[in-house]
Amino acid sequence: MGKAPCCDKANVKKGPWSPEEDAKLKAYIEEYGTGGNWIALPQKIGLKRCGKSCRLRWLNYLRPNLKHGGFSEEEDNIICSLYISIGSRWSVIAAQLPGRTDNDIKNYWNTRLKKKLLGRSKNSRMNRPSAISGQDPKDANGGEEKNYLQNLSSSALERLQLHMQLQNPFSFYNNPAFWPKLNPFQDKMIQGLQFLNDSNNQNYIIQGTSISPQQAAVECSTISNLKAEEHQNSENERNFQSSNFVGQSSYKGTEPVSGFTQAELNELLNNEAADFLPAQSQNIAEFDCFKEMMNESMDNLGWWSNDFVDSNSASSNSWDSATKVNISEELYQDYTLGYTMQ
DNA sequence: AATAGATTCAACCGCGAGCCG
DNA sequence: ACGGCTCGCGGTTGAATCTAT
Structure with missing residues (x-):
């Protein structure tokens, strides 16, 4: 028995995030949080992205207080x-x-x-x-x-x-x-x-x-x-x-x-x-x-x-x-x- | 200036754990 | 106990960028 895919891969955009997508995701999460369900989140905000992708984008790039640049x-x-x-x-x-x-x-x-x-x-x-x-x-x-x-x-x-x-x-x-x-x-x-x-x-x-x-x-x-x-x-x-x-x-x-x-x-x-x-x-x-x-x-x-x-x-x-x-x-x-x- | 090769890093992938019905 | 589902993790990929020739 195969594992259920986390999202419908055919209708999901892959690759680099656009500034518009970033803005959508950031604005939503800052206001409402993830709602405890990353998988459902992209649908809620009309993003054609996999939930895992949203999570990754938020955690690795959009979330506040992230340090970018060289390591000390x-x-x-x-x-x-x-x-x-x-x-x-x-x-x-x-x-x-x-x-x-x-x-x-x-x-x-x-x-x-x-x-x-x-x-x-x-x-x-x-x-x-x-x-x-x-x-x-x-x-x-x-x-x-x-x-x-x-x-x-x-x-x-x-x-x-x-x-x-x-x-x-x-x-x-x-x-x-x-x-x-x-x-x-x-x-x-x-x-x-x-x-x-x-x-x-x-x-x-x-x-x-x-x-x-x-x-x-x-x-x-x-x-x-x-x-x-x-x-x-x-x-x-x-x-x-x-x-x-x-x-x-x-x-x-x-x-x-x-x-x-x-x-x-x-x-x-x-x-x-x-x-x-x-x-x-x-x-x-x-x-x-x-x-x-x-x-x-x-x-x-x-x-x-x-x-x-x-x-x-x-x-x-x-x-x-x-x-x-x-x-x-x-x-x-x-x-x-x-x-x-x- | 053009090209090839090397490097960087954002994003993807698959797996296992844990939760819940 | 079991199966479905989501989450979080580490490994890997590949496009963009940099460097050397």
Whole structure:
């Protein structure tokens, strides 16, 4: 049985929106709201558009308080650190960047940030066709690795590359002693988001204590309480943005954004990490790192790729278990609030 | 100035989740 | 419990624009 189409495709206009269409949609929504039904909306206002198209146009372009134009360095940092932590959860990342849409961020990542961060290591890999396995794929274990790699999405590979940069033994990233202490809020956020991605249900270290996934989930669910406290403590700080999970405003200044320090992210953004070793050694180091992860550390990599996890949580819509509800509600709250029409 | 190739980004698509009768 | 429907998401496409030759 096929799925019912959301609209009559034959009578629906596609392609770029005209100023007249924009004006119609904007005027109606500003006055009446969506009426809780995007599908019915275009008919009400005489637009020959699909409801989904109207929704997208409103959310990504017409809705008030949207930022257009270049991203700031702080926004770059937030996007990068969240991408590394949770992957392509664009809506979650967008929730941390007021005025930015998931589509914007996705485009910005795909067209600019990704290249900025990965261009270099990508080039080095492209120059060595069999460097990943270092042997004929048909050799012992090689076939398995090949299949495994073929199953990786490009997103997962990108994150792997970032991960490898972070694993560079000479890197700042790999020396916890050098890391500035995260505030509890940031610590919980990063670990909470990683927890959501992890189907292996390993234990988590929160505030130096190893806890079970179940406990981690409870910890994460307390984030809203932390937020409320902080909000009270900074009543005058209108920038708090209430939902600002990353705390870019409530911890402005000296604290790192998300799980990474400004220096770390600058290093990543400027590809400085790749300069730690001469080109040749760097390739070898990358290769060794990869092999090591493939052979020994798979269990530790669950967080960075959906492709490794079981089918129940492999989809992007995996925010569905009972333990995840509290968190996803928190994450989406303000994002959706912005769309709620009176 | 003309052309090809690269880049950007608005818009589309299909899927899964959740709600409701 | 089931099916229909809408919503929201991430991935992808393709027209417009920019850049290099």
